[in-house]
Amino acid sequence: MNALFGKCVLCAMMATMADSLFAKTATWGDEKYRPKLFKRFGSLVNVPDGLTQDAAGNIYHSAPNLVDNSYPGVVMKRDFRTGRWSVLCAGLRSPKTNVGRPMGLEFCREDGNLYYCDNQYFDSKDYASRVMRVVLDTKGEVLRIETAVDNVKLANAIRFYKGDMFITDTYFDLGRKDGIGVGGVYRIPLAACKDKTVSLLPKPDYKKDPYFLCATETKPLERGDDSGADGLAITKEGHLYFGTFGSGRFYTAKRKSDGSYEPAKLLFEDPKRFPCCDGICYDEVANRIIMSDSCLNALHTWDIAKEEKGECGFGELWRNGDDNGAHGLLDQPCEPMIWKDRKGNRKLIIANFDMTLPGLTNKKNDAYHTLSVIDLD
Ligand SMILES: [Ca+2]
Numbered sequence: 001m002n003a004l005f006g007k008c009v010l011c012a013m014m015a016t017m018a019d020s021l022f023a024k025t026a027t028w029g030d031e032k033y034r035p036k037l038f039k040r041f042g043s044l045v046n047v048p049d050g051l052t053q054d055a056a057g058n059i060y061h062s063a064p065n066l067v068d069n070s071y072p073g074v075v076m077k078r079d080f081r082t083g084r085w086s087v088l089c090a091g092l093r094s095p096k097t098n099v100g101r102p103m104g105l106e107f108c109r110e111d112g113n114l115y116y117c118d119n120q121y122f123d124s125k126d127y128a129s130r131v132m133r134v135v136l137d138t139k140g141e142v143l144r145i146e147t148a149v150d151n152v153k154l155a156n157a158i159r160f161y162k163g164d165m166f167i168t169d170t171y172f173d174l175g176r177k178d179g180i181g182v183g184g185v186y187r188i189p190l191a192a193c194k195d196k197t198v199s200l201l202p203k204p205d206y207k208k209d210p211y212f213l214c215a216t217e218t219k220p221l222e223r224g225d226d227s228g229a230d231g232l233a234i235t236k237e238g239h240l241y242f243g244t245f246g247s248g249r250f251y252t253a254k255r256k257s258d259g260s261y262e263p264a265k266l267l268f269e270d271p272k273r274f275p276c277c278d279g280i281c282y283d284e285v286a287n288r289i290i291m292s293d294s295c296l297n298a299l300h301t302w303d304i305a306k307e308e309k310g311e312c313g314f315g316e317l318w319r320n321g322d323d324n325g326a327h328g329l330l331d332q333p334c335e336p337m338i339w340k341d342r343k344g345n346r347k348l349i350i351a352n353f354d355m356t357l358p359g360l361t362n363k364k365n366d367a368y369h370t371l372s373v374i375d376l377d
Pocket residue numbers: 104156157230231278279334
């Protein structure tokens with residue numbers, strides 16, 4: 001344990017002792033970053049997942065609702081002016097599984113539409129996942145939902161950069177004898193999927209796929225999870241950052257001046273401090289990546305300036321023990337997003353997945369389905 005983190009632990013322990021009557025959950029990190037409750041949803045949103053926003057500051061939030069299947073997967077919208085939440089749309093049902101499971105989503109400023117990853121992997125491992133385009137009119141009303149990309153295994157995160165869509169596919173299911181789980185990142189020009197659906201190649205042929213960009217490798221940790229590329233972030237220069245859910249391997253792929261990408265480079269691997277990379281986002285003001293750690297109930301940071309100096313960019317922002325999230329503490333954080341409120345204050349909004357898996361800090365799918373918020377200013 002480093003000195004700074006040790007000090008944080010001590011501060012947190014003292015604060016926890018002082019607050020012991022109403023806060024029993026262990027916490028680590030600077031109290032000024034203690035997550036607060038941003039929104040508690042009812043059962044309509046029983047597995048919070050993706051976050052994005054449009055130019056007006058309206059927030060879009062997806063929920064695949066894998067815990068209580070009686071509710072369809074859904075995309076919610078929060079009106080920037082009024083703060084009111086409403087249902088934007090239910091996830092379009094897959095003809096293969098008869099369910100819709102919106103996960104990672106991103107508002108595309110280039111065409112004014114909303115795209116979401118339809119994660120069908122837990123319902124079918126037979127390439128049923130897709131990337132969906134929610135076509136919006138100029139007032140933001142939904143006109144229709146269409147399939148932009150199909151033949152995906154587990155569509156997880158989505159980003160856009162200069163006319164291209166980038167997505168992560170968490171499982172390639174190659175059945176490697178060494179037990180390594182492969183996942184990867186794809187790059188699909190928006191023009192290619194504008195008037196027709198782009199189909200990815202089956203995974204045994206992934207290296208021949210014109211849309212395949214780079215792969216991740218996951219050696220399962222004690223919790224036995226081989227899942228690959230999950231969260232994805234893109235800097236203003238177009239550099240990619242991504243990490244594996246199963247082992248927290250954290251990578252970058254640098255964009256070259258001709259728009260192509262250098263091979264992926266492993267930046268950080270330390271299963272004790274970062275055993276699980278779920279959703280990540282780019283913080284342009286601080287020139288860093290913020291990573292959700294579903295396993296540790298934590299948020300980590302990656303300092304890009306340090307990386308460029310050849311130093312380790314890893315840092316810790318917040319961590320707490322198992323908690324139901326009722327007061328805003330993290331409960332299996334899966335996606336962070338930086339957002340400015342009406343006063344112009346910078347906030348970090350965090351979705352809490354709260355769907356237990358073996359070996360995670362979160363032990364119970366409780367009744368508090370929440371988004372947390374941290375003040376960054
Ligand atoms: Ca994710």
